[in-house]
Each structure stands twice: as structure tokens, then as C-alpha cells.
Amino acid sequence: MTSSTSDFLIVGGGVVGLSIAYELAHHDVSVRVIDRQEIGREASWAGAGILPPANRATATHPYDHLCGFATELHAPWAAALAEETGIDTGYRKCGGIYLARSPGESAALVGQVAEWREQGITVKRLTPDELAALEPGLATVETNGRRYSAYLVPEESQLRNPLHLKALQSACRQRHVDLIPHADAAQCVVSQGRLQTVVTSRGEFSAGKICLASGAWSRLLLEKLNIATGILPIRGQMVLLRCSQPPFRHILNQGPRYLVPREDGLVLIGSTEEEVGFDKHTTDEAIAELRGFAADLVPSLATAQVEQSWAGLRPGSFDGFPYLGKIPGLENAYVAAGHFRSGLFLSPATAVVMSELMRGTPPSIDLDAFRVGRG
Numbered sequence: 001m002t003s004s005t006s007d008f009l010i011v012g013g014g015v016v017g018l019s020i021a022y023e024l025a026h027h028d029v030s031v032r033v034i035d036r037q038e039i040g041r042e043a044s045w046a047g048a049g050i051l052p053p054a055n056r057a058t059a060t061h062p063y064d065h066l067c068g069f070a071t072e073l074h075a076p077w078a079a080a081l082a083e084e085t086g087i088d089t090g091y092r093k094c095g096g097i098y099l100a101r102s103p104g105e106s107a108a109l110v111g112q113v114a115e116w117r118e119q120g121i122t123v124k125r126l127t128p129d130e131l132a133a134l135e136p137g138l139a140t141v142e143t144n145g146r147r148y149s150a151y152l153v154p155e156e157s158q159l160r161n162p163l164h165l166k167a168l169q170s171a172c173r174q175r176h177v178d179l180i181p182h183a184d185a186a187q188c189v190v191s192q193g194r195l196q197t198v199v200t201s202r203g204e205f206s207a208g209k210i211c212l213a214s215g216a217w218s219r220l221l222l223e224k225l226n227i228a229t230g231i232l233p234i235r236g237q238m239v240l241l242r243c244s245q246p247p248f249r250h251i252l253n254q255g256p257r258y259l260v261p262r263e264d265g266l267v268l269i270g271s272t273e274e275e276v277g278f279d280k281h282t283t284d285e286a287i288a289e290l291r292g293f294a295a296d297l298v299p300s301l302a303t304a305q306v307e308q309s310w311a312g313l314r315p316g317s318f319d320g321f322p323y324l325g326k327i328p329g330l331e332n333a334y335v336a337a338g339h340f341r342s343g344l345f346l347s348p349a350t351a352v353v354m355s356e357l358m359r360g361t362p363p364s365i366d367l368d369a370f371r372v373g374r375g
């Protein structure tokens, strides 16, 4: 079996692993990313690419700091990736509209709006006329008999996951990151307090520092190191519609469901939250329910052509926060996983703090709230 080494080894080539590799590769070190299948084809590919607003200046909780830091980094990362690779990642500040159509949704939205305002994030309540003027394609109270409360969040942004992942891979290659697909990390060899070797189907890999960024599968690898975490797969199903032109301009959010318009007329409908283990199948019921949600909100979508549907596995965690930090008891091993519904959003900030931590520089954000072993 072949054996090779590098300064840094990242296990998992999703948006988290690739972003960490990209960031590390700015620092004159050798970096390798291994993935058990094609790079960037799991949750990071499946996601919607919604980037909610956040404000680091007013953040008090470390999670809000991470969110605010991510918000600051997305625009410069998109610009740098475009310049380095020629790939437009689809990063756009398109704005989001948040809708409530039941008393429960209204109460939740009122709380969310109060939180945004406390954080200094711009949010504007929309009257029915203002809503209709902003998005004429939306169903009205007259057409579907439901009462909306609606808020505009102008800072909400989006990126197109497959393009972002393509750009990250291309930029990593340009920075001489070794990207190795189809290398399933099956065993971890530990001795003298170090993770010495990761044994894969394509050889053995060792490195000065090793980071597990294996998304929903991270718990399985950590269990091999006798580390218990609350990471679990949460299935999200998605439907992609094709319209002749974009039927609305803003991301439309209602409770856990949303519609994301792409500039070329594609519309994403998401998503479910299901605890079904590592099962990535779609179900007829969920796809029908998502289509019903879309048609109810934007009637013209009832006849739009379904381009594709799929499911991805979000890396959930027991408290909703990612695990970012050193693996207890191992001096050279780290974890960056468990970003649940926000991994695309949090990926650049995750990359910067993990790169700092692994290079021995104090992280820009206090990572204690994200430590492995928190209870």
C-alpha cells in the first residue's frame, strides 16, 4: 500500500474541507484533501446556498461572531475566486423576503425580526401592497385566502453551490493542493498521542496536522478515535424547477421552507428535515409537498418543469453549533464539522479560524463554544 505525507491533511472534500485547504494553501505549506468519492458531491453540492445576514460588530455569542465573520468574508472570497479561476460562483446580494402565514409562523418571525434589529441588521416590514409591488408573482390574500406578514431583509445573499465548489477546487489546484477523490478513510492509526496515519482505499496518508471535515459522516470517524460527538445526518430534500425567466427576484422564506431564484430561471425549492440515517433517497410525498408549497406561494410555479430533485445529508449537531477545534488527547488532530443548515454560509469563517488554529496562530474568534467534548 502506498504511503505519502504532507504538512496538512484534510479528510473530506466538501465546502468545509475545501475552504480550509484553500485558506491553508495561502501560507506556503503542503496541503492534501482526501474524499471517499468525487470531491464536493455531498451536502455541499446539495444545499441551496442561502447566506443569511449577520453582523460581527454587534455579535455577543461566539456563534454570532462566526456568522458575522462569514458575512464579511463572502464577498471578498467570491471576488478572489473569480479572479483566480475565472469562475463566477453566483454570489449575489439578492435580498430575502420572510413570510409568515400562520399564527405560529408569525410569532417565530416576530422573534427573529427583533433579534435581527438588535444585531443592527436592516429589516423592513412590508405592507401587502409593498409586497405585491416587490414580487408581483406571489400569491395574494385574494388568490389563496391566507394572511401574510412579510419582512424584507435586503442583505440576504446567495451563491450557487456547484459553481462555488468548482471554483474552490480549481483555486486549490492552482495553489498546489493535492485533491484525492475515491480515498475512503477507513482506519485511523494513533500512537504516541498523535494521529499518525489515515488508512484509505487509495493508500496511507500521514501529515503534520490532520483535520476531519467529513460532514455528516464525521461522527463515524471520530468514534474510531473513541471520541463521542452529537453529529448526526439530517436529510434535506430539494426540487429544482426550470422557468423561462426568473418568476421572482428575492429568496422567499417561510418557516423552514424556501424558494431560491437563480438568474437563469432555475428555482430551488427546499427543504425537509428528516432523521433517516444515511439514506439519501427522495420520497414522492416530500417532493409533492415541496411542489405544493412552491405553487401555493408563487402560482405560476405549478406548471413549471421539474429539472431535478435530490436529497443531501446535513451534518446536524446536538446543540446546532459546529465542532471546531482540536481532538482531545491527540496533539495533531482537529475537527471542523456539524454545520447543519449553515455550512455553506459559515465555510469561509470556519476556514480562517481552523487555518489559524492549525498553524498555531490564535484564532480570530474564541472557539471554546465549539470545542469537541462540550456537553
Ligand SMILES: Cc1cc2nc3c(=O)[nH]c(=O)nc-3n(C[C@H](O)[C@H](O)[C@H](O)COP(=O)(O)OP(=O)(O)OC[C@H]3O[C@@H](n4cnc5c(N)ncnc54)[C@H](O)[C@@H]3O)c2cc1C
Residues within 6 Å of the ligand: 011, 012, 013, 014, 015, 016, 017, 034, 035, 036, 037, 038, 039, 040, 041, 042, 043, 044, 045, 046, 047, 048, 049, 050, 051, 183, 184, 185, 186, 213, 214, 215, 216, 217, 218, 221, 235, 236, 237, 238, 270, 271, 311, 312, 313, 314, 315, 336, 337, 338, 339, 340, 341, 342, 343, 344, 345, 346
Ligand atoms: C438540502 C440542503 C439545503 C441546504 N441549504 C443550505 C443553505 O442554503 N445555506 C447553507 O449555508 N447551508 C445549507 N445546507 C447545509 C450545508 O450544505 C452543509 O452544512 C455543508 O455542506 C456541510 O459541509 P461539509 O463540508 O461539512 O459536508 P459535506 O459537503 O457533506 O462534505 C463531507 C465530505 O466528507 C466526505 N467523507 C465522509 N466520510 C469520509 C471518509 N470516511 N473518508 C473520506 N471522505 C469522507 C464525503 O464524501 C463528503 O464529500 C444545506 C444542506 C442541505 C442538505
